[in-house]
Amino acid sequence: xxxxxxxxxxxxxxxxxxxxxxxxxxxxxxxxxxxxxxxxxxxxxxxxxxxxxxxxxxxxxxxxxxxxxxxxxxxxxxxxxxxxxxxxxxxxxxxxxxxxxxxxxxxxxxxxxxxxxxxxxxxxxxxxxxxxxxxxxxxxxxxxxxxxxxxxxxxxxxxxxxxxxxxxxxxxxxxxxxxxxxxxxxxxxxxxxxxxxxxxxxxxxxxxxxxxxxxxxxxxxxxxxxxxxxxxxxxxxxxxxxxxxxxxxxxxxxxxxxxxxxxxxxxxxxxxxxxxxxxxxxxxxxxxxxxxx
Amino acid sequence: xxxxxxxxxxxxxxxxxxxxxxxxxxxxxxxxxxxxxxxxxxxxxxxxxxxxxxxxxxxxxxxxxxxxxxxxxxxxxxxxxxxxxxxxxxxxxxxxxxxxxxxxxxxxxxxxxxxxxxxxxxxxxxxxxxxxxxxxxxxxxxxxxxxxxxxxxxxxxxxxxxxxxxxxxxxxxxxxxxxxxxxxxxxxxxxxxxxxxxxxxxxxxxxxxxxxxxxxxxxxxxxxxxxxxxxxxxxxxxxxxxxxxxxxxxxxxxxxx
Numbered sequence: 001x002x003x004x005x006x007x008x009x010x011x012x013x014x015x016x017x018x019x020x021x022x023x024x025x026x027x028x029x030x031x032x033x034x035x036x037x038x039x040x041x042x043x044x045x046x047x048x049x050x051x052x053x054x055x056x057x058x059x060x061x062x063x064x065x066x067x068x069x070x071x072x073x074x075x076x077x078x079x080x081x082x083x084x085x086x087x088x089x090x091x092x093x094x095x096x097x098x099x100x101x102x103x104x105x106x107x108x109x110x111x112x113x114x115x116x117x118x119x120x121x122x123x124x125x126x127x128x129x130x131x132x133x134x135x136x137x138x139x140x141x142x143x144x145x146x147x148x149x150x151x152x153x154x155x156x157x158x159x160x161x162x163x164x165x166x167x168x169x170x171x172x173x174x175x176x177x178x179x180x181x182x183x184x185x186x187x188x189x190x191x192x193x194x195x196x197x198x199x200x201x202x203x204x205x206x207x208x209x210x211x212x213x214x215x216x217x218x219x220x221x222x223x224x225x226x227x228x229x230x231x232x233x234x235x236x237x238x239x240x241x242x243x244x245x246x247x248x249x250x251x252x253x254x255x256x257x258x259x260x261x262x263x264x265x266x267x268x269x270x271x272x273x274x275x276x277x278x279x280x281x282x283x284x285x286x287x288x289x290x291x292x293x
Numbered sequence: 294x295x296x297x298x299x300x301x302x303x304x305x306x307x308x309x310x311x312x313x314x315x316x317x318x319x320x321x322x323x324x325x326x327x328x329x330x331x332x333x334x335x336x337x338x339x340x341x342x343x344x345x346x347x348x349x350x351x352x353x354x355x356x357x358x359x360x361x362x363x364x365x366x367x368x369x370x371x372x373x374x375x376x377x378x379x380x381x382x383x384x385x386x387x388x389x390x391x392x393x394x395x396x397x398x399x400x401x402x403x404x405x406x407x408x409x410x411x412x413x414x415x416x417x418x419x420x421x422x423x424x425x426x427x428x429x430x431x432x433x434x435x436x437x438x439x440x441x442x443x444x445x446x447x448x449x450x451x452x453x454x455x456x457x458x459x460x461x462x463x464x465x466x467x468x469x470x471x472x473x474x475x476x477x478x479x480x481x482x483x484x485x486x487x488x489x490x491x492x493x494x495x496x497x498x499x500x501x502x503x504x505x506x507x508x509x510x511x512x513x514x515x516x517x518x519x520x521x522x523x524x525x526x527x528x529x530x531x532x533x534x535x536x537x538x539x540x541x542x543x544x545x546x547x548x549x550x
Contacts, residue, residue, distance in 0.1 A: 166400050169389075173397045176386040183346065183380075184398035185372035185467055 006138045007260040008253070013140065013148040015252025016245075017206070017213050020151035021225065022232035023158055023244045024202035030175045030239040031195040032084060034097035038105035040225030042072070042200050045108065046207020047217045048116055054123045061123055061208060062150070068204040076197030079104075084196070085189060105222060112219035120216040128212055147209040154205055158241060161198070171195055175239065231270040235277050237284030246285060296323040299502055300345070300471055305354030305364070307337075307344055307526075314340040316526040318354070322471065327493060327503045329513040329534070332523035333546060338506045339381065341523070342473045345504075346378045347371045358471070373403030375470035379477055383456040385448035391459055392444040395434050395466045399427035402467035427466075434465040438492055454485040461492065472496065472503045478512045490516050510534070522546070 025039040050061035128143035162168040173181040236247030258266045300322040307315040347368035356364040438458040478486045522530040524546045
C-alpha cells in the first residue's frame with residue numbers, strides 16, 4: 001500500500017508536468033493543423049537554457065523562465081512567418097509540415113551537439129529547494145512539488161488566455177475555422193504567429209523543469225520528448241489544448257505505476273498508451289472529430 | 294439623382310490553372326439595394342463573391358469600394374472596411390456559444406475598440422473580452438436574426454437553418470455596409486426561406502447593401518430589385534428578373550437552348 005500511494009502521488013505530480021510538456025504541441029496543432037515534430041527539441045533547448053543559467057551564470061534555473069519566454073516568443077514568430085504561410089498555401093500542408101519540422105528538429109539537435117557536446121548535463125535537485133515534504137505520509141522530493149506547481153501555473157495561464165482574453169477568443173475561432181475567422185475581421189496570421197510563440201515558450205518552460213523531473217539532459221533527448229508529447233496529446237485530444245491535462249495525468253500515473261511495479265517496462269509506456277488509444281478511441285479520450293469539425 | 298454606387302467591379306478576371314472562372318466581369322452595387330446574382334452551377338457566382346471578399350486575389354481588373362481600391366486586400370481588413378459575407382456551408386466556431394460566436398465578430402470588427410481599450414488599460418482589465426463595449430451590437434445582431442432564445446446554446450448544437458442565421462448575425466455584428474450572402478436559402482424549407490427574406494429586407498432599410506447568390510428564383514424574385522445573370526464567368530444580363538425571363542440568352546443558358 002505504501003508503494004501504491006507513492007506511485008499515485010508522484011504520478012499526479014509527474015502528470016501535471018507532462019501536461020505542460022505536451023500542451024504547446026497541442027496548441028500549435030489546434031491553431032495551425034501542423035504537427036511540430038521539433039517540439040521535443042525546443043524542450044531540450046529550454047533545458048539547456050536552464051543549465052546555462054545555473055552553471056555559467058550562477059543563477060537559480062527558474063530565473064531562466066522569463067528570459068526564455070521572451071526568446072522563444074521571438075523564435076515562434078520567426079518560425080511562423082518563415083514557413084507557415086507558405087506551407088498553408090501548398091497542396092498538402094499537413095504532410096509537408098511533418099517533413100519541414102522533422103528537418104528543423106535535426107538542425108536543432110545538430111547545433112545543440114555542436115554547442116553543448118554529447119555529454120550528459122545535470123542540475124542538482126536541491127536548487128529548487130532542499131529536502132522533501134510529506135504527502136499522505138509519503139516523502140516526495142520538494143523539487144517535484146515546485147515543478148508541478150509551476151507547470152500548473154503555466155497551464156492555468158493557457159486556460160486563462162484561451163477562455164478569458166480577446167486574443168484567446170480569436171485563437172479558438174481560428175482553431176474552428178480559419179477562413180470564417182478571417183471573414184469576421186480576425187488577422188489569422190498575426191494570432192497564429194502568437195500561438196506559435198506561446199507554444200514554443202511552453203515547450204521551453206517544460207524544458208527548464210526537465211532536469212528536475214527527467215534527470216540529466218543531452219541534445220538527443222528531443223526525439224523521445226516529441227514522442228512522449230505526441231502520446232500525451234493524443235490521449236487527451238488532438239487540437240484541444242485543455243484536454244492535454246487529462247493526457248498528461250494518465251501518462252504520469254501509468255509511468256509511475258510501471259516504474260514502481262514493473263520498472264524495466266517503463267520506457268514502453270508512451271508507445272503502448274499511444275497504440276491503445278489509437279485503436280480504441282482515435283480522437284482521444286475527450287475527443288470529437290478534429291479533421292471534419 | 295441617381296443612387297450612390299458603393300461597389301464597382303471593373304474587368305475582373307480570375308483563372309484556376311487553365312480555367313477562366315471569371316472573365317472581364319463588370320458589376321456595380323448601389324446604396325440600399327439587394328442585387329441578385331444568378332446563373333447555372335460553375336458560372337462563377339461564388340468565385341466572384343470570394344474575389345470581392347478577398348479570399349481570392351483577382352488576376353486582373355480592379356475593385357472599388359466607396360471609391361477606394363480594394364482588390365487584393367486581405368479578408369480581415371475588408372471586414373474592417375465594411376464588407377462581410379456568409380458562407381454556403383455554415384461553419385460556426387465550435388466550442389463557443391451562439392453569443393460568443395457573435396461576440397468574436399464584434400470584437401474584431403475593427404471599430405470603436407481602441408478608445409475603451411485604453412480606458413480599461415488603466416483599470417488593469419485590458420485582457421478581458423469585455424473592454425470593447427460590444428454588448429449592444431451583439432444583442433442587436435442576435436435579435437435581428439431572432440436567435441435570442443438560443444444565445445447560450447453551443448453553436449454546434451444548432452440546426453442548419455439556425456446555423457445560417459448565426460452566420461448572418463456574425464456578419465451583422467461587424468457592422469457591414471456591403472453584405473455578401475452566398476446561397477443562404479439552399480436546403481431550407483419555405484417558412485425558413487421567407488424568414489430570411491424578411492430579415493434581408495429589414496437590413497436594406499438599415500443602409501446595408503446586399504449581394505445575394507441564389508438558385509431559388511422565388512426567393513430572388515421576392516427580395517431583389519435587380520439581377521445580374523452570369524454564364525461561364527461573365528455577366529450576360531443585367532436588369533429586373535422579369536426582363537431576364539424574356540431575354541433570349543438568359544433563357545438559353547438556363548434551359549440549354
